[in-house]
Amino acid sequence: MLVQFDCYKCLFNQVVEMAKNSSADDRERRKMLKKFISQIVEHADSLTPPEMASVFYETYCRETGVADPFALEKEKSTEIAHQLYGELADTVAASADPFATALRFAIGGNVIDFGATPDFKLSEVVGAVRETAALPVDEDAIEKLRHAAANARNILYILDNCGEAVIDRLLIEQIGTHKITLGVRGKPILNDVTRAELAASGLADLPVIDTGDRTPGVSMRFSSQEFLQKLYGADLIIAKGQGNFESLGDAPLENEIFFLFRVKCPVIRMQTGAPLGSLQIRQKFSHKDA
Secondary structure: OOOOHHHHHHHHHHHHHHHHHHOOOHHHHHHHHHHHHHHHHHHOOOOOHHHHHHHHHHHHHHHHOOOOOOHHHHHHHHHHHHHHHHHHHHHHHHOOOHHHHHHHHHHHHHHOOOOOOOOOOHHHHHHHHHHHHOOOOOHHHHHHHHHHHHHOOOEEEEOOEOOHHHHHHHHHHHHOHHHEEEEEEOOOOOOEOEHHHHHHHOOOOOOEEEOOOOOOOOOOOOOOHHHHHHHHHOOEEEEEOHHHHHHHOOOOOOOEEEEEEEOOOHHHHHHHOOOOOOEEEEEEOOHHHO
16 A cells, blocks of 8 residues: 555654654754655655655664664563463463454554554553453454464464564464464564564564564565565465555465454555454455455
């Protein structure tokens, strides 16, 4: 999905905050903001929203010398998720349908997002994830994912945010760790998972491949050839988060893909016809079967 007209408000809000955080000097802030605005003008017609974020943060990190602007948020997100994990694991174990319950919680964990939700508060995580046990989910989509995962031998599970990745373990274990390769971001971006956060998330023992770039999604333009080969070669792709949906939803892939996310912005609400905050399982069929 390329940048839509209604995305511009979000893009401008994002770069204003980034410029504000880049320096204590107002003149330097203005210079940074002008760079971001010129990038919007140059690239917004040809890039997806996650790719635009990659362009902004590449500039921000280079100009400020800050390699990982959300390092503290990542650490706190992971810590809170670990505090909640035992309770969620017990709920899954006691459930009449552990797969469906783990799936709900995995989607619910997608609420831990400092990108799509600028006013997001870590203090709200526990309640937001707990509530997912009672929120509606497309039951047919659950069964389709269950069937696809059971029959796939080579699954690429693309992670999204720190904290969320801790909760993803519940679903990964239901599917079977022996089938799964994890996909992560190649460089720090927002509070998204890179290789550096896998051990703290409890996922260090699984095979992993990173995108090689900073996009908070999967860029068909910027990702490494190694990652793209893995993407093309997977029997099944499970992609977590709205950024992966925005960047891969229109990608010309032959694989069957399931997108697991919560609707967080009006543009995605309009595209999906689903209410804000809802739990989504969106299936993209193989082009070979079309």
